[in-house]
Amino acid sequence: xxxxxxxxxxxxxxxxxxxxxxxxxxxxxxxxxxxxxxxxxxxxxxxxxxxxxxxxxxxxxxxxxxxxxxxxxxxxxxxxxxxxxxxxxxxxxxxxxxxxxxxxxxxxxxxxxxxxxxxxxxxxxxxxxxxxxxxxxxxxxxxxxxxxxxxxxxxxxxxxxxxxxxxxxxxxxxxxxxxxxxxxxxxxxxxxxxxxxxxxxxxxxxxxxxxxxxxxxxxxxxxxxxxxxxxxxxxxxxxxxxxxxxxxxxxxxxxxxxxxxxxxxxxxxxxxxxxxxxxxxxxxxxxxxxxxxxxxxxxxxxxxxxxxxxxxxxxxxxxxxxxxxxxxxxxxxxxxxxxxxxxxxxxxxxxxxxxxxxxxxxxxxxxxxxxxxxxxxxxxxxxxxxxxxxxxxxxxxxxxxxxxxxxxxxxxxxxxxxxxxxxxxxxxxxxxxxxxxxxxxxxxxxxxxxxxxxxxxx
Amino acid sequence: xxxxxxxxxxxxxxxxxxxxxxxxxxxxxxxxxxxxxxxxxxxxxxxxxxxxxxxxxxxxxxxxxxxxxxxxxxxxxxxxxxxxxxxxxxxxxxxxxxxxxxxxxxxxxxxxxxxxxxxxxxxxxxxxxxxxxxxxxxxxxxxxxxxxxxxxxxxxxxxxxxxxxxxxx
Numbered sequence: 154x155x156x157x158x159x160x161x162x163x164x165x166x167x168x169x170x171x172x173x174x175x176x177x178x179x180x181x182x183x184x185x186x187x188x189x190x191x192x193x194x195x196x197x198x199x200x201x202x203x204x205x206x207x208x209x210x211x212x213x214x215x216x217x218x219x220x221x222x223x224x225x226x227x228x229x230x231x232x233x234x235x236x237x238x239x240x241x242x243x244x245x246x247x248x249x250x251x252x253x254x255x256x257x258x259x260x261x262x263x264x265x266x267x268x269x270x271x272x273x274x275x276x277x278x279x280x281x282x283x284x285x286x287x288x289x290x291x292x293x294x295x296x297x298x299x300x301x302x303x304x305x306x307x308x309x310x311x312x313x314x315x316x317x318x319x320x321x322x323x324x325x326x327x328x329x330x331x332x333x334x335x336x337x338x339x340x341x342x343x344x345x346x347x348x349x350x351x352x353x354x355x356x357x358x359x360x361x362x363x364x365x366x367x368x369x370x371x372x373x374x375x376x377x378x379x380x381x382x383x384x385x386x387x388x389x390x391x392x393x394x395x396x397x398x399x400x401x402x403x404x405x406x407x408x409x410x411x412x413x414x415x416x417x418x419x420x421x422x423x424x425x426x427x428x429x430x431x432x433x434x435x436x437x438x439x440x441x442x443x444x445x446x447x448x449x450x451x452x453x454x455x456x457x458x459x460x461x462x463x464x465x466x467x468x469x470x471x472x473x474x475x476x477x478x479x480x481x482x483x484x485x486x487x488x489x490x491x492x493x494x495x496x497x498x499x500x501x502x503x504x505x506x507x508x509x510x511x512x513x514x515x516x517x518x519x520x521x522x523x524x525x526x527x528x529x530x531x532x533x534x535x536x537x538x539x540x541x542x543x544x545x546x547x548x549x550x551x552x553x554x555x556x557x558x559x560x561x562x563x564x565x566x567x568x569x570x571x572x573x574x575x576x577x578x579x580x581x582x583x584x585x586x587x588x589x590x591x592x593x594x595x596x597x598x599x600x601x602x603x604x605x606x607x608x609x610x611x
Numbered sequence: 612x613x614x615x616x617x618x619x620x621x622x623x624x625x626x627x628x629x630x631x632x633x634x635x636x637x638x639x640x641x642x643x644x645x646x647x648x649x650x651x652x653x654x655x656x657x658x659x660x661x662x663x664x665x666x667x668x669x670x671x672x673x674x675x676x677x678x679x680x681x682x683x684x685x686x687x688x689x690x691x692x693x694x695x696x697x698x699x700x701x702x703x704x705x706x707x708x709x710x711x712x713x714x715x716x717x718x719x720x721x722x723x724x725x726x727x728x729x730x731x732x733x734x735x736x737x738x739x740x741x742x743x744x745x746x747x748x749x750x751x752x753x754x755x756x757x758x759x760x761x762x763x764x765x766x767x768x769x770x771x772x773x774x775x776x777x778x779x780x
Contacts, residue, residue: 518701592679592697
């Protein structure tokens with residue numbers, strides 16, 4: 154009798170398992186993915202509701218530094234390599250491989266010509282993050298017997314900073330150069346930081362958060378003087394400002410595909426041949442890409458990046474003029490209606506498509522919540538996992554209360570005047586509404602100096 | 612004995628059920644938070660020097676959150692008749708202080724001291740990373756009440772001295 158009880162109990166449990174397992178294996182993977190991924194998303198005629206926020210249509214995209222849409226011409230170039238010319242470029246024995254290899258070499262030449270290099274100096278990777286990793290860790294590991302020191306800045310991209318931290322744990326020395334309040338490094342400090350055992354200087358060309366352009370030519374000259382390899386992360390610079398590896402005297406350069414209207418998941422690394430810079434590969438395998446980066450080269454992605462580079466070369470001047478005009482329109486539009494607007498970073502040495510603004514007395518995340526019809530990004534604490542404001546803004550020496558208020562507007566090839574005007578309108582409206590709600594604004598209007606108050610922190 | 616064994620087997624069996632793939636809850640705003648942000652209730656200011664008003668100012672711009680909560684108290688009954696707030700902070704901070712002003716209205720001063728941040732957080736479904744916003748709202752309520760009591764204590768002591776003066780005059 155009890156054995157029957159046990160059996161029926163077990164059967165109940167087992168059917169419960171089966172139901173759960175069955176639920177996991179839905180009829181198609183796609184159905185399962187949508188069921189699990191976005192439980193709160195539904196579109197209806199009145200708009201889109203996602204993550205608790207309801208908006209009337211797709212938001213205006215002003216976050217080009219995060220990623221950019223793929224240019225339709227780039228997509229056209231990529232498509233044949235997915236369906237009909239799908240060969241592996243390393244297959245040497247048949248036409249599929251040969252035509253794929255031809256396409257890869259063609260793309261390599263396109264990327265090289267945009268930066269003034271030879272195609273033999275370009276290695277394709279999975280993105281700028283991988284290129285940065287190869288540059289920082291690969292170079293230092295190769296020369297680890299003689300060179301133990303790395304110089305970089307406090308405003309670098311996280312992948313460079315994290316690679317340096319990794320090197321520190323392995324016993325290398327790293328100097329993080331401070332930046333001025335305009336975001337530019339002090340060349341004298343760089344000069345004095347170089348030691349006989351300095352193996353690498355890594356300074357990004359255009360900063361992704363604030364858009365300032367570092368004096369790469371001068372840095373290159375200093376590095377040449379001391380014979381130190383110079384690496385620059387040019388992910389945000391490629392196709393936007395003129396890049397020339399000879400003028401800049403760089404030994405290594407990281408490039409990214411999805412920042413220049415190309416596909417995501419591809420990037421490149423420039424490695425100088427004269428004088429040759431050697432790196433230890435981070436991806437081991439069949440020795441593809443001259444042994445620097447093993448793995449099948451993804452032909453469609455690489456072709457996309459090549460096409461994007463070629464387009465960038467043709468359209469750089471036109472885009473630059475257009476984007477500068479839009480940036481002025483945005484800044485003037487906002488400054489006309491609002492006071493207490495600060496531009497973070499140097500106004501003169503800046504890439505015009507990146508505008509990082511701080512609105513005094515208004516908090517960044519609450520502003521973003523109100524700007525749900527505009528896709529922008531913020532350097533505020535609440536939008537990062539910790540309560541710390543962006544490290545780049547802190548490196549600039551921005552006051553902590555201002556660091557919480559910054560918004561980054563990104564203007565790109567496909568941004569229109571109407572989008573800028575609407576963004577200005579929405580931003581002004583939200584900032585005014587939030588300032589009405591802000592005790593700091595009230596205190597300032599009453600004449601109290603906020604810096605004098607003793608805050609009761611908890 | 613058999614029953615114990617069977618229970619243990621069934622217990623073990625149920626424990627073996629793999630927990631449904633723990634969904635990392637996507638950070639999103641609860642409807643109520645968005646509602647309080649779009650239609651904030653009780654935004655405003657009372658006169659700080661009004662003896663029936665208590666003002667609580669908590670937080671710090673360095674942390675990214677500053678809340679000012681003001682209550683107007685009926686002197687005779689000790690009931691809070693009106694409340695208003697101003698906040699510099701994220702959407703959850705604004706919603707927490709807005710909820711705080713709604714909840715204190717019409718309550719006795721001693722009662723509102725028992726409003727806990729966990730209640731505010733639950734009402735707004737705040738994710739763990741935003742719990743400090745509700746803590747700040749609770750602190751703001753307490754600070755406002757304390758300020759009002761301090762004002763009252765000061766005014767009754769000055770009243771007492773002026774009465775004495777009148778008596779002796």
